[in-house]
Amino acid sequence: MKIRLFLVPVFLLASACSGVFAQPAAGPSSSVLEGYVRQGLSGNLALKQPRFAFEKSLLALKEAQGLFLPSAYLDFQYTAAKGGRTIEFPIGDLLNPVYRTLNQMAGSENFPTLKNESIQFLPNDFHTTRVVATQPLLNAEIYFNRKIKRELITFQQAEVKAYQRELVKQLKVAYYQYLRAGKAVEVYQSAMQLVRENLRLNEKLVKNQVALSANVARSRAERSKLEAQLLEAENNQRLAAYFFNSLLNQPFDTPITADTTLLTAPVESGATIALGDEGYATRREEITKLKSALRVNEYQVRMNKAYLLPTIGHSVEAGYQGFGFKYDGTQDYFLYGISLRWNLFRGLQNQFKVRQSLLDRQSLEAQQDAAEQQIQLQVQSAQYSLNTAARTLQSTRDALVDSEEFFRVTNRRYQEGQSLLIEFLDARNQLTNAQISRVLAQFQVLIRAAELEQATAAYALD
Secondary structure, eight states: OHHHHHHHHHHHHHHHHTTOTTSOOOOOOOHHHHHHHHHHHHHOTTTHHHHHHHHHHHHHHHHHHHTTSOEEEEEEEEEOOOSSOEEEEOHHHHHHHHHHHHHHHHTSOOSOOOOOEEEESSOSSEEEEEEEEEEEEEOHHHHHHHHHHHHHHHHHHHHHHHHHHHHHHHHHHHHHHHHHHHHHHHHHHHHHHHHHHHHHHHHHHHHTTSSOHHHHHHHHHHHHHHHHHHHHHHHHHHHHHHHHHHHTTSOTTOOOOOOGGGGTSOOOOTTOOOTTOOHHHHHSHHHHHHHHHHHHHHHHHHHHHGGGSOEEEEEEEEEEEEESOOOSSSSEEEEEEEEEEOOOOSTTHHHHHHHHHHHHHHHHHHHHHHHHHHHHHHHHHHHHHHHHHHHHHHHHHHHHHHHHHHHHHHHHHHHTTOSOHHHHHHHHHHHHHHHHHHHHHHHHHHHHHHHHHHHTTOSOOO
């Protein structure tokens, strides 16, 4: 019988899980599911957002490193002016009396008569063309800025991995839900065959005037109820497929390969983590992010304290300038300079910044302690949920065995005319409910294992 064939993997899974209730474990391996997980990690749309942030942090680090290199620029200026402020320079009034005296003494006109000059402040027909190169020699701000940018890469990388780990869990849970919906459809289809067979039997008995026509009406009503349940199960399977495909970023109607070995393979115990072991907390990306934020805070404190150091830089400038463009070498020039800037007093701003950063550090340390406690609680909750699901799976196996035996006896007695139709329908409903409970318990173990895997960071991310 099809129902008995369905029970075989159920018994295998129950016996396989009986030895792993005491410790958390990773879910059973499946090459099909692993392929879907890798596909989701590479193509999920929502995962692209943290990846963009990670790539942006890489570029920010390169930008910070570029601050240590020389910078050069070409500068050209030309001014043409007319009017504006002027300065009167009485050169004629100053020198003409002297020149006249000299001419009289020498009896010659060697010294000319000069006119007073009016010099315009705005330069007319004046140009400057230069190439300037600058480079910092000592600058604590850009030094710690590079360290902060490098640490932010670690932060963003942990952000990406945290979403990846959550995505892995969602993919596995969605895949299990799809398989669970498919198994529920199989259960209702099997029950539909029993009801249809019962309807044909009642129609035959009524035709031979052995049973009442009310039995036929009751069987038809039972068939209609099962058809509605089967339709709902098929809709649930379709919706589960749509959701799983959306996580993979592929069309909703893409066929999904069902790996039936997941129901026969035991829950692996190779990645077990005892409840007393807190090593999983160090593997969680949430803790990595907080530790990275603490290191960023440390660099910020040291950068704010670096105001005690001077800022030193030098520059080189070469070009030519003058009135009118002359290429005879008279306008060429070269300039080298070194600068030092030392902030002696800024109203205690830097000290206040240091105090603010120290308060931020205390806040981050408190967040880290709270996160570690939250992770421990999450792991313990996931562990207990897995244990409960495994024990429930064991109890549903016993209930299914009893329901199957009860239905077998009742069905035989009904066909022999020794039991009522209501007894047959009650046994059939009890069997169907036991099968559905068994399916739910099967995949609940797998779902809880996926949640524990995510809580303990047991899945190896690239």
